[in-house]
Amino acid sequence: MxxxxxxxxxxxxxxxxxxxxxxxxxxxxxxxxxxxxxxxxxxxxxxxxxxxxxxxxxxxxxxxxxxxxxxxxxxxxxxxxxxxxxxxxxxxxxxxxxxxxxxxxxxxxxxxxxxxxxxxxxxxxxxxxxxxxxxxxxxxxxxxxxxxxxxxxxxxxxxxxxxxxxxxxxxxxxxxxxxLNAEILHEHKIEKSFNLQSKNVQINPVQAVDASLVVTKSSGIDSKNNILENALSKSMNETQMQMQEEKVNIGKAFDAGWVVIENSGTKSDKQETNSRSENYTTHAVYADIRPVNDQEPFANV
Known part of the structure; x- marks a missing residue:
């Protein structure tokens, strides 16, 4: 107009x-x-x-x-x-x-x-x-x-x-x-700037699908990683438990060995004691039967 x-x-x-x-x-x-x-x-x-x-x-x-x-x-x-x-x-x-x-x-x-x-x-x-x-x-x-x-x-x-x-x-x-032209041009610039900002904010449907796929894929990867981590953690836990059990068994076995050894030692000690006792008994017997002259004289009072 x-x-x-x-x-x-x-x-x-x-x-x-x-x-x-x-x-x-x-x-x-x-x-x-x-x-x-x-x-x-x-x-x-x-x-x-x-x-x-x-x-x-x-x-x-x-x-x-x-x-x-x-x-x-x-x-x-x-x-x-x-x-x-x-x-x-x-x-x-x-x-x-x-x-x-x-x-x-x-x-x-x-x-x-x-x-x-x-x-x-x-x-x-x-x-x-x-x-x-x-x-x-x-x-x-x-x-x-x-x-x-x-x-x-x-x-x-x-x-x-x-x-x-x-x-x-x-x-x-x-x-x-x-x-008026300057104002229109200024309005166009503002509108153009606003549209560019809107484009940066808005998501293209195709980009949204791609983004959802990326999110899904990343979620899948994360879930797989979580599964692997869980499996690995479980395996490590089991391994640690087995190692602990083995340590316990080894400890038990080691303790049992010591018991056997100690038992053996006890037996040998007993045998040695018995032997000594027997020897002592024998010695005592022999002592009892030795001549009177072999006795040590009494100490002087």
Whole structure:
């Protein structure tokens, strides 16, 4: 919607630019026409016509011909400069144009132009001989030319104001459009960043299946490892138990050996004791039966 409005405003701006350009061209055309028309007041260099024209000019314009001519040249130059500048100076063009009617005010209101007395008719003829126009005809055409030029200048000033307003509107729309585009671009970047983050968070179904398979496989591997560890632990426990049992058996056997040995030793001791006892008995018997002379004498008291 904004794009359609902007395109419509641009088309309106382009049309106004064409209208202002066309009005500028028309104004310049009528300005040149006025310039040519005013040149008839001083382009005739014939001495006898100039001498006769000066009194008539002073009668109709209430000013010396040379003085009036200098002012007119200055005003026309200023008007030309304004037309040659940019449209920004259209108001100044209108102001410069308003100077000309003021300068020609006495001529436009002169009664001698339409007077029927002989003296004024002589001056009217002298004016015609110099400009090739009757005074009343020249005044009528000059007024018409100035009015047309002023009318086109007014139209040009109005259109120029509309053009400035339209340019401001289009520039505002451009600025708004740039800001809107920047905001949209910023929103797109945020949305893109959010989508990327969402993709990182969300799991693809295929990846989920693969992940579940990986989890299942890892769980299976873990369970197998647990089984193996349990079996190994059980085997080690059994081995340790067997080793402990063997140690116990060995200990028992070792203890039994010592018992046997001790028993044997006891028996041998008993035998030795018995032997000694027997020997002692025998010795005692022998002692009992030895002669009396063999007895040891009693100790002296």
């Amino acid at each position: 904004e794009s359609l409005n902007f395109n419509s405003q641009e088309r309106g701006l382009h049309q106004l630019q064409l209208v202002v350009k066309q009005l500028d061209s028309i104004c310049m055309t009528w300005f040149k026409q006025l310039e040519i028309y005013l040149s008839d007041l001083y382009h005739n260099n014939l001495s006898h016509d100039v001498d006769a024209f000066k009194p008539a000019f002073r009668t109709f314009f209430s000013e010396e011909h040379q003085t009036f001519r200098s002012k007119m040249f200055h005003n026309m130059d200023q008007l030309r400069l304004q037309f040659e500048r940019e449209s920004l100076h259209k108001v100044n063009v209108k102001n410069c144009l308003e100077v000309l009617p003021t300068q020609f005010k006495e001529f436009f209101s002169s009664q001698g132009v339409n007077s029927l007395d002989h003296l004024h008719q002589c001056w009217q003829q002298d004016f015609k001989d110099y400009t090739y126009y009757e005074p009343k005809t020249y005044r009528r055409d000059l007024l018409k030319n100035m009015d047309i030029l002023e009318d086109f200048i007014d139209k040009s000033v109005i259109k120029y104001g509309e053009l400035r307003m339209k340019e401001n509107e289009v520039n505002a729309l451009k600025k708004t459009g740039k800001q």
